[in-house]
Amino acid sequence: HELWWKRRNLPPGPCPVPVFGNLLSLNYPPPGYEAFEKWTENYGPVYTFWIGNTPHIMINTFDKLKETFVRDGDAYVDKKNPPMLQLFRGGEYGVMDTNGAKWREHRRFALTSLRDFGLGKNLMQEKILIEVQDVFRKFDENEGSETDVAIIFDNAIANVINQLLFGYRFDEAKQDEFVALKKIIDAPQDVFGKFHMFLAMNVPIFRKILPNAIFEQPDRQLANMCLDLWFAGLSTTTNTTTWAIGYILNKPKIQQKLHEEMDLVIGSDRIITTAEKNALPYMNAVINESQRCANLVPLNLQHATTRDIVLDGYHIPAGTGVVAQISTVMNDKQVFTDPEVFNPDRFIDENGKLRKVEELIPFSIGKRQCLGEGLARMELFLFLSNFFNRYQISPSFSGPPSLIKNSGTVIAPRVFSAIVRKRH
Numbered sequence: 001h002e003l004w005w006k007r008r009n010l011p012p013g014p015c016p017v018p019v020f021g022n023l024l025s026l027n028y029p030p031p032g033y034e035a036f037e038k039w040t041e042n043y044g045p046v047y048t049f050w051i052g053n054t055p056h057i058m059i060n061t062f063d064k065l066k067e068t069f070v071r072d073g074d075a076y077v078d079k080k081n082p083p084m085l086q087l088f089r090g091g092e093y094g095v096m097d098t099n100g101a102k103w104r105e106h107r108r109f110a111l112t113s114l115r116d117f118g119l120g121k122n123l124m125q126e127k128i129l130i131e132v133q134d135v136f137r138k139f140d141e142n143e144g145s146e147t148d149v150a151i152i153f154d155n156a157i158a159n160v161i162n163q164l165l166f167g168y169r170f171d172e173a174k175q176d177e178f179v180a181l182k183k184i185i186d187a188p189q190d191v192f193g194k195f196h197m198f199l200a201m202n203v204p205i206f207r208k209i210l211p212n213a214i215f216e217q218p219d220r221q222l223a224n225m226c227l228d229l230w231f232a233g234l235s236t237t238t239n240t241t242t243w244a245i246g247y248i249l250n251k252p253k254i255q256q257k258l259h260e261e262m263d264l265v266i267g268s269d270r271i272i273t274t275a276e277k278n279a280l281p282y283m284n285a286v287i288n289e290s291q292r293c294a295n296l297v298p299l300n301l302q303h304a305t306t307r308d309i310v311l312d313g314y315h316i317p318a319g320t321g322v323v324a325q326i327s328t329v330m331n332d333k334q335v336f337t338d339p340e341v342f343n344p345d346r347f348i349d350e351n352g353k354l355r356k357v358e359e360l361i362p363f364s365i366g367k368r369q370c371l372g373e374g375l376a377r378m379e380l381f382l383f384l385s386n387f388f389n390r391y392q393i394s395p396s397f398s399g400p401p402s403l404i405k406n407s408g409t410v411i412a413p414r415v416f417s418a419i420v421r422k423r424h
C-alpha cells in the first residue's frame with residue numbers, strides 16, 4: 001500500500017520509507033540540497049516527495065515554476081499545514097498559515113500597512129538608517145577586538161520590525177525586554193529548526209510529544225499576525241546579512257573589490273542611501289550572490305492545490321501538497337556555473353553593470369511570494385553597503401567562519417566573531 005498503491009498515480013520520485021517518507025534523506029548531508037538536486041536529475045523538474053505519509057509535488061526548475069505557480073497561480077496558492085501547527089497557533093490564524101478569504105484579507109492588510117508605514121517612501125529608509133547608525137556605534141565601540149557580528153545586526157533588524165509593529169525600538173534601556181522577547185521568539189525557532197522536531201511536525205506518530213496551543217490571548221489573529229511578521233522578518237534578514245559577511249571573510253578579494261567600488265562612487269564615510277543603489281553594481285551583486293548561496297530554505301514552505309490539476313499528464317487532486325522548490329532552482333548548474341562557489345561576478349555583465357538573472361528567487365514566486373521582500377531588500381542594501389563602506393572586516397584569531405550548514409527550516413550560519421576597523 002505505502003510503496004506502490006499510494007504512489008501509483010503520482011509523478012515518480014524517490015521511494016519513501018514508512019512513517020518518515022523521504023525526510024531522512026535530507027540529513028545525508030544536511031540541509032538536503034544534494035538530495036533534492038539528485039532527485040531532480042533522476043526524475044526531472046516534477047517529482048513526488050513524501051513528508052511523513054503525505055505526498056508533495058516538487059516543482060524544481062524556473063520554467064516549470066512559471067508554468068505552475070505563476071501562470072496558474074490560483075491553483076497553487078493554499079498552504080498545506082500539518083495539523084500540529086493549528087495546535088501550536090491555537091487555530092488557523094495569522095497570514096503565513098491561513099488560506100482563502102482570511103489569508104487574502106490579512107496579506108492585503110499587511111502589504112498596505114507596510115506601504116503606509118513608509119515602504120517605497122523615505123520614511124522606512126529613515127527608520128532603517130537610525131539602526132545603521134546604532135550598528136556603527138556598537139562596532140566603533142568594539143573596534144579592533146573580536147565581535148559577534150550576528151548579535152549586533154540581529155538587534156538592529158529586530159528594531160526595524162518592532163518599530164513597524166509596536167512603534168518603538170529596543171534601545172539601551174529596553175535591552176532586557178529585547179533579550180526576553182528574543183528568548184520567546186527563538187524558542188520555537190530553535191525547536192522547529194531541529195530535525196527531530198521537523199519530523200514531529202510532519203510524522204503523525206510523533207505529534208503527541210508537542211505541547212498544546214501556546215496562544216491563550218483573546219485576539220489570536222492579532223497575536224499570530226505579529227508572530228508571523230517577527231518570525232518571518234527577523235531571522236531571514238539577519239541570517240542573510242551574517243551569511244554575506246561570512247562568505248566575504250572567506251574571500252578577501254571580494255571585500256577589496258567592494259571597497260574599490262565604495263571609494264570610487266562614495267569616497268567618504270558618509271551614509272549611503274537607496275538613491276545610490278544603482279551606482280553600486282558590485283555591492284548589489286554581492287547581496288544577490290549572498291542570497292543565492294545562503295539559500296535559506298532548503299525545503300520551501302508547503303502549499304496545496306486549490307483544485308484538481310493536470311501536471312505533465314498526471315492528475316493531481318485538489319488539496320495535494322505542492323512546493324516551489326526554490327533552493328534547487330538557485331543551485332541549478334545550467335544557470336549558475338559551479339553553484340557551490342560564492343562568485344558575485346556571475347551577476348555582473350560584460351559592461352560592468354548588474355545582470356538580472358530571473359532564476360534568483362530567494363523570496364519565492366507566485367501569489368505567496370514573500371510579503372516582506374521590499375523591506376528585506378531595503379534592509380540588506382542599507383546595512384551591508386554602509387557596513388562595507390565604513391569598515392574593513394577581518395577573520396578572528398581562529399580563522400574565517402565555517403560555511404558548513406546544519407539542518408533546519410531557515411538555515412543560520414554558525415556563530416562566529418570577527419574584527420572590524422574603520423576605513424576612513
Ligand code: HEM
Nearest residue numbers: 095096232233236237240301362363364368370371372376
Ligand atoms: C532576506 C529576507 C527574507 C527572505 C529570504 C524571505 C523568504 C521568504 C520565502 C521563501 C517565503 C515563502 C514563500 C512561499 O510560500 O513560497 C516567505 C514568505 C513570507 N515572508 Fe519572507 N523572507 C524574508 C524577509 C521577510 C520580512 C522582512 C518579512 C516581514 C516583514 C517577511 C514576511 C513573510 C511573510 C508574512 C510570508 C508569508 C506570505 C504568505 O503566505 O502570503 N519576510 N518569505
